[in-house]
Amino acid sequence: MTKTIGIIGAGQLGLMIAQAAARLGARTICLDPSADAPAFGVCDEHIVAAFDDLAALEELCRRSDVVTYEFENVPGDILRTLADRYNIKQGIEPLIDSQDRLREKSRAVESGLRCARFADIADMDTLKRKAGEFGYPCILKSRRLGYDGHGQMMIHSVDDLAAAEKMLSVPCILEEFVRFDYEASVISVGDEQTGYIHFPVGRNIHSGGILDLSIVPAPEMNDDLRRRMVAKSEEFMRRNRYRGIMAIEYFVVGDEFYFNEMAPRPHNSGHYTIEGCTTDQYRELCRYLLDMPLEEPRLKAPTVMKNILGQDLAAAERIAAAHNDNVYVHLYGKSESRPKRKMGHITFVGLDADGYYETWQDKFVKQN
Numbered sequence: 001m002t003k004t005i006g007i008i009g010a011g012q013l014g015l016m017i018a019q020a021a022a023r024l025g026a027r028t029i030c031l032d033p034s035a036d037a038p039a040f041g042v043c044d045e046h047i048v049a050a051f052d053d054l055a056a057l058e059e060l061c062r063r064s065d066v067v068t069y070e071f072e073n074v075p076g077d078i079l080r081t082l083a084d085r086y087n088i089k090q091g092i093e094p095l096i097d098s099q100d101r102l103r104e105k106s107r108a109v110e111s112g113l114r115c116a117r118f119a120d121i122a123d124m125d126t127l128k129r130k131a132g133e134f135g136y137p138c139i140l141k142s143r144r145l146g147y148d149g150h151g152q153m154m155i156h157s158v159d160d161l162a163a164a165e166k167m168l169s170v171p172c173i174l175e176e177f178v179r180f181d182y183e184a185s186v187i188s189v190g191d192e193q194t195g196y197i198h199f200p201v202g203r204n205i206h207s208g209g210i211l212d213l214s215i216v217p218a219p220e221m222n223d224d225l226r227r228r229m230v231a232k233s234e235e236f237m238r239r240n241r242y243r244g245i246m247a248i249e250y251f252v253v254g255d256e257f258y259f260n261e262m263a264p265r266p267h268n269s270g271h272y273t274i275e276g277c278t279t280d281q282y283r284e285l286c287r288y289l290l291d292m293p294l295e296e297p298r299l300k301a302p303t304v305m306k307n308i309l310g311q312d313l314a315a316a317e318r319i320a321a322a323h324n325d326n327v328y329v330h331l332y333g334k335s336e337s338r339p340k341r342k343m344g345h346i347t348f349v350g351l352d353a354d355g356y357y358e359t360w361q362d363k364f365v366k367q368n
C-alpha cells in the first residue's frame with residue numbers, strides 16, 4: 001500500500017525529500033508557512049501554516065503514515081504532544097537537542113567527542129570573564145535559532161565586548177575560536193536495529209558563515225582520520241539513541257577533529273550525494289522512514305558541490321541553459337532572489353578541487 005511521508009517544512013530540503021520519496025513510490029505532504037515554498041511544487045498535498053500551529057501540525061501527522069522534519073525550530077512542547085500520538089520515526093530528541101547550541105555541545109562532550117571550549121553566557125560579567133579565559137578572537141552565538149552565520153558575532157578584542165552586549169537579550173554561548181585546517185561533515189542514517197550507513201566525507205568551505213563548496217572526498221583527509229570521524233559519529237548516534245538521519249559538522253585540526261554542530265535532517269553538504277553517490281541522503285532518509293533496508297553509499301567519482309546564492313543565480317541559469325556533461329544544476333524555484341539566500345546548487349561529478357578552481361570558479365561572484 002502506498003505510504004505517505006509528512007514533512008514539516010517545505011524548503012529546498014523538503015523539495016529534495018519529496019522528490020526522493022516519489023521515486024520510491026511514496027506520497028508526501030508538506031507543511032510550511034509560506035504559500036510558495038519550494039517543495040509545494042512537487043509534494044502531493046500541502047498545508048500552509050505556521051510551525052507553531054498545533055492544529056495544523058496535528059493535521060499533517062493525521063494525514064501521514066510517518067513524519068519527518070526539515071525545519072529545525074518547531075517548538076519542543078508541540079513536538080512532544082505530537083510524538084506521543086503519531087509516528088515521528090526519528091523521534092523528537094535529536095531535534096530538541098539540536099535546537100540549543102549549549103545542549104547539543106554538552107551532549108557531544110558527554111558522548112566522548114572533542115569540542116572547542118564553550119560557556120553558557122547570560123550576562124555581561126560572564127561574557128567578560130569567559131572571553132578573557134578563552135582568548136581572542138572568540139565567537140558569541142545565540143543558543144537558539146542561528147543559521148548560516150546569523151545570530152553570531154566574532155569578538156576580536158576587549159573593544160568588541162560592549163557591542164556584543166546587545167546579543168545578550170537572548171541566551172548565548174561563547175566559543176573558543178578554532179584555527180581549523182578545514183571543515184568536514186559526516187552524514188549518517190540508521191538506528192540500532194537497521195545499522196548505520198555513512199556518506200563519503202567531504203571538505204566544506206564556508207564563506208561569510210554560509211556553505212560555499214563541498215569537495216568530496218576531502219582532499220587533505222587520510223583514511224585513518226576519516227574512519228575515526230565516522231566511528232565517532234556513529235557512536236554519538238548510538239549513545240544518544242538518535243534515529244534516522246544525522247549530519248555532524250566538524251572542524252579538523254591536524255589529526256584531531258572538533259564537533260561543531262549537528263542537524264537531524266538532510267544537510268546542505270550532502271546535496272552532492274544525489275549525483276555523486278550510488279544512493280543519496282534524501283533517498284536513504286526516505287528508505288529509513290518507509291522501513292526499507294538501507295543501502296551503503298559509494299562515491300561514483302570525485303565531486304564538487306557549489307551552493308548558488310542569490311548573487312550567483314544568473315550564472316547558474318546560464319550554466320543550466322548550456323550543455324555540460326556531468327554538471328547538474330538544481331534551482332529551487334524560490335520566488336524571491338536575494339544575495340546570501342540559497343537559490344540552488346550545482347554538482348560537478350568527476351571533478352576535483354583543482355579542476356573546479358580552474359574551470360568554474362571565475363563564473364561565480366568572488367566570495368569574500
Ligand SMILES: Nc1ncnc2c1ncn2[C@@H]1O[C@H](COP(=O)(O)OP(=O)(O)O)[C@@H](O)[C@H]1O
Pocket residue numbers: 116139146147148149150175176177178179180183206209210249260261
Ligand atoms: N568556534 C569556531 N571557531 C572557528 N570558526 C567557527 C566557529 N564557530 C563557527 N565558525 C565558522 O562559522 C561557520 C558557521 O557556524 P555554525 O556554528 O556552523 O553556525 P550555523 O551553520 O548554524 O550558522 C562554521 O561553519 C565555521 O566556518
Ligand SMILES: [Mg+2]
Pocket residue numbers: 249261
Ligand atoms: Mg553550521
